Amino acid sequence: MALWCERNELKLNTGMAGVIVGHPLDTVKVHLQTQNMNNPKYKGTIHCLRSLLVKEGLKGVYRGVTSPPYGSCWHKRHCQKNRLQVNKSASKGPVDCLREIYVNDGIKGVFKGCGVTIGREVPAFGVYFFTYELLTRSENNVPISTWNMILAGGLAGVASWIAIYPIDVIKSKMQVDGISSPQYTNSYDCLKKSIKNGGVSCLFRGLTPTLIRAFPVNAVTFTVVTWTMRILSGDGLKETESILERYADVVCTLKVTENSPS
Ligand SMILES: NC(=[NH2+])NCCC[C@H](N)C(=O)O
Helix, strand or coil: CCHHHHHHHHHHHCCCCHHHHHHHHHHHHHHHCCCCCCEEEEEECCHHHHHHHHHHCHHHEEEEEEECHHHHHHHHHHHHHHHHHHCCCCCCCHHHHHHHHHHHHHHHHHCCCHHHHHHHHHHHHHHHHHHHHHHHHCCHHCCCHHHHHHHHHHHHHHHHEEEEHHHHHHHHHHHHHCCCCCCCCCCCCCCHHHHHHHHHHHHHHCHHHHHHHHHHHHHCCCCCHHHHHHHCHHHHHHHHHHHHHHHHHHHCCCHHHCCCCC
């Protein structure tokens, strides 16, 4: 548990690069998930990304990126960030958006979709860490290579998203639904109505940008976390030391051969 928390903390702090690369694709995902199924505005990932860029430039795809959750309170992100991304309200930024939801819908509005978010995160993180641990197991504690970290991290992200994707679609739809005149009474109702209107395939809308984002973002995340832990635990220092020693040996041997009469 402690290791899990430690990893997650490190992950949050080192994930900024991932956010910068991944946020536009996350925005595309939410647009695709929450658009009207009967009259879809966007045909797919490229069409949505291009439309957002043409209409609003970088602002459109980075909307919501400054939400506080990218710091320590990541939980809040899942509870109201989505509305900022699809800009259903006229909010200017995360604080305005939060205030507006609170004024209109009260605390219930702020936490809308929170239950289903927890229902998503529990299995998602289970699959996430299980996949990474499985792919990085090594015999006799031999340190794994950086390529192993990159591949295992990327695949852990991809596997975790595939495992829970339909739950994520329901979560986004619930968050955007609002409180004042909601279409859905609860997550189950949302699931039933979504399948009725858009078929089972609507539960997989936006999966492409999600997976394109998940691989690099989580490859970077896990590699940085694993290396940070390695260095902090002293193993990295030992490794660097032994590399330097080997290097010094090679230099000595070369010098000796150079000076020895041929
Ligand atoms: N589907 C998930 N929530 N998976 C677990 C973590 C995934 C990771 N934080 C990401 O943004 O890709």
